[in-house]
Amino acid sequence: MKAVIEQKITSNDHQDVKPFLDDSFILENQTAKILYHEYAKAMPIIDYHCHISPKDIAENRRFNNITEIWLEGDHYKWRAMRTNGVDEAFCTGDKTPEEKFNKWAETVPYTLRNPLYHWTHLELKQPFGIDKVLSPSTASEIYKECNAKLAQEHFTVQGLIKKANVEIICTTDDPIDDLRYHQQIKSSDFDVKVLPAWRPDNVMAVEHPKQYNAYIQQLSEVSGIEINSYQSLLEALQKRHDFFHENGCCLSDHGLNYISASDYTKSEIEEIFSIIRKGNTLTPSQIELFKSAMLYDLAIMDHAKGWVQQFHLGALRNNSTRMMRELGPDTGFDSIGDFSQAESLSRFLNKLDDTNSLTKTIIYNLNPSDNEVFGTMIGNFQDGSVAGKLQYGSGWWFLDQKEGMEKQINALSNLGLLSRFIGMLTDSRSFLSYSRHEYFRRILCNLFGKDIEAGLLPNDIKHVGKIIQDICYNNAKSYFNF
Missing domain, CATH: 1.10.2020.10 (uronate isomerase, domain 2, chain A)
Incomplete structure (x- = not known):
C-alpha cells in the first residue's frame, strides 16, 4: 500500500497538468484565449523605447x-x-x-x-x-x-525585426550622436520605421567634473557652439534638439533616481556651471539646483516641438564599486531604489503645467511600493487636450515580469483609465526581446478574461477586444503621432 501511495504522489500522469508554453500559456480560461488569439496576437509591435543598436539595423548585422x-x-x-x-x-x-x-x-x-x-x-x-x-x-x-x-x-537583424511583426522602433541616443545610422536606415529599402530618441542623461551628470567637461567639449564640437556659460549650453542643446527633430525624433527619455525640482535663479545656475567648468566639485545642493534647471529647460524644448517626454525613475545604479571599476555600467549591478518620488515629481509637472508647457509625458516606476503614487500622479495633470496625456508607463527593468506587470496594470486600472494605456515596450538591448510584447499581451488578456468569466465585466468580447487592440497598438500609434 505504501508503494502505491508513493507512486501516486510522485507521478503527475493522472493529473490535469497543463503543458508548458503551449498556445494557452498564461491564458487561464476560454475568454482569455479568445481575446489573445483573435484580438491581441496579430497586432503589430510599436517598440517606442529600447536600447538596440541602430548600427546593427543599418548594417543588417548577421x-x-x-x-x-x-x-x-x-x-x-x-x-x-x-x-x-x-x-x-x-x-x-x-x-x-x-x-x-x-x-x-x-x-x-x-x-x-x-x-x-x-x-x-x-x-x-x-x-x-x-x-x-x-x-x-x-x-x-x-x-x-x-x-x-x-x-x-x-x-539577420532586419529579418528578425520583420519576423516579430515590428512596425516602429525608437532607439536611445545621446545628443552628440550624428544619427548617421538612422539616416542610412531611412534611405534604405527597409520598411520598418527606426527613429532616434533624445537621451540627455550625460548633460545632467555633473557629479563627475572631469568626465562632464570632456562631454561638454564633445557637445561644443558637434554643435559648433562654444560653451562657456549655461546659456550657451542651452543654445548648443537647442541646436542638437533641432537636428534630432529634423531626423524624425519625437520623444525624449531620462534615466533618473528621482525628478529634481528645486527653486533656483538664473544667476545661481550660471555660477554653478562656471564652477564645474573650472573642474571643481559641486556640493549636493548645487548639483540638485543644476539638475532642476536642466530638467526644466529640456522639458520646455520638448513641449515646443510637441515631443513626448519619458522619465524612468527609481533605479539605484552601480552598487558595486569594484565591478563598476572592472566592467563599467549596465553590467548587472543595479537595483531598485527607495527614493522619495511624489513631492518633487508633483512640483516639476506643476511648474510646467502652470504655464501650459507640459508636453505629453510618460513616467515609469521601478519601486512597486510607489505604484499607487504614480497611478494617482498622472491624474493630477490630465487636461482633456489629449486622451491619456500623462501615462503611467509599463512595468520596466525589475518589474517587467508577470507580477510586476499585473501590479502596474491593476494600479492604473484602479486609479486611471487602462483603456487609454499605450502598452508595452522592450527596453532591451537584444533583437530577441520582442517576445516581451507577447508576454505582456497574454498577461493583459488573461486579466480581462478572468474578470469577464467572474462576472466583473460584461461578456462583450468585441468591445473588450477593441480595448485590448488599442492597448497593444492603436493607443501608441495615436499618442506618438506615428
Whole structure:
C-alpha cells in the first residue's frame, strides 16, 4: 500500500497538468484565449523605447552564433549566472561563445519562477521555432539548431525585426550622436520605421567634473557652439534638439533616481556651471539646483516641438564599486531604489503645467511600493487636450515580469483609465526581446478574461477586444503621432 501511495504522489500522469508554453500559456480560461488569439496576437509591435543598436539595423548585422545575440550585453542573464556560481569569465570574460552558452544552459534550470525562465523559452520558440526546455542535456542540440537558423538569410537583424511583426522602433541616443545610422536606415529599402530618441542623461551628470567637461567639449564640437556659460549650453542643446527633430525624433527619455525640482535663479545656475567648468566639485545642493534647471529647460524644448517626454525613475545604479571599476555600467549591478518620488515629481509637472508647457509625458516606476503614487500622479495633470496625456508607463527593468506587470496594470486600472494605456515596450538591448510584447499581451488578456468569466465585466468580447487592440497598438500609434 505504501508503494502505491508513493507512486501516486510522485507521478503527475493522472493529473490535469497543463503543458508548458503551449498556445494557452498564461491564458487561464476560454475568454482569455479568445481575446489573445483573435484580438491581441496579430497586432503589430510599436517598440517606442529600447536600447538596440541602430548600427546593427543599418548594417543588417548577421550574428555568428546564439551567444552573440542572446548573452552579449544581457545583464539580466549575467546576474542570474553569477548568482548560480558561474565565474565572470563566462559572463563578460574571454571564454568561447559555446562555453558561455553552456554555462547559461546550466543556469536556466535554476531560474524556475524567475521571468528569465519564461523569456528564455519564449525567445527560443520565437523566432527559432524551438519548443525544447533548455538544460545541460539539450544545450548542444539547441546551440547547433539556433546557429543553423542564424546562418539563414531571413535571420539577420532586419529579418528578425520583420519576423516579430515590428512596425516602429525608437532607439536611445545621446545628443552628440550624428544619427548617421538612422539616416542610412531611412534611405534604405527597409520598411520598418527606426527613429532616434533624445537621451540627455550625460548633460545632467555633473557629479563627475572631469568626465562632464570632456562631454561638454564633445557637445561644443558637434554643435559648433562654444560653451562657456549655461546659456550657451542651452543654445548648443537647442541646436542638437533641432537636428534630432529634423531626423524624425519625437520623444525624449531620462534615466533618473528621482525628478529634481528645486527653486533656483538664473544667476545661481550660471555660477554653478562656471564652477564645474573650472573642474571643481559641486556640493549636493548645487548639483540638485543644476539638475532642476536642466530638467526644466529640456522639458520646455520638448513641449515646443510637441515631443513626448519619458522619465524612468527609481533605479539605484552601480552598487558595486569594484565591478563598476572592472566592467563599467549596465553590467548587472543595479537595483531598485527607495527614493522619495511624489513631492518633487508633483512640483516639476506643476511648474510646467502652470504655464501650459507640459508636453505629453510618460513616467515609469521601478519601486512597486510607489505604484499607487504614480497611478494617482498622472491624474493630477490630465487636461482633456489629449486622451491619456500623462501615462503611467509599463512595468520596466525589475518589474517587467508577470507580477510586476499585473501590479502596474491593476494600479492604473484602479486609479486611471487602462483603456487609454499605450502598452508595452522592450527596453532591451537584444533583437530577441520582442517576445516581451507577447508576454505582456497574454498577461493583459488573461486579466480581462478572468474578470469577464467572474462576472466583473460584461461578456462583450468585441468591445473588450477593441480595448485590448488599442492597448497593444492603436493607443501608441495615436499618442506618438506615428
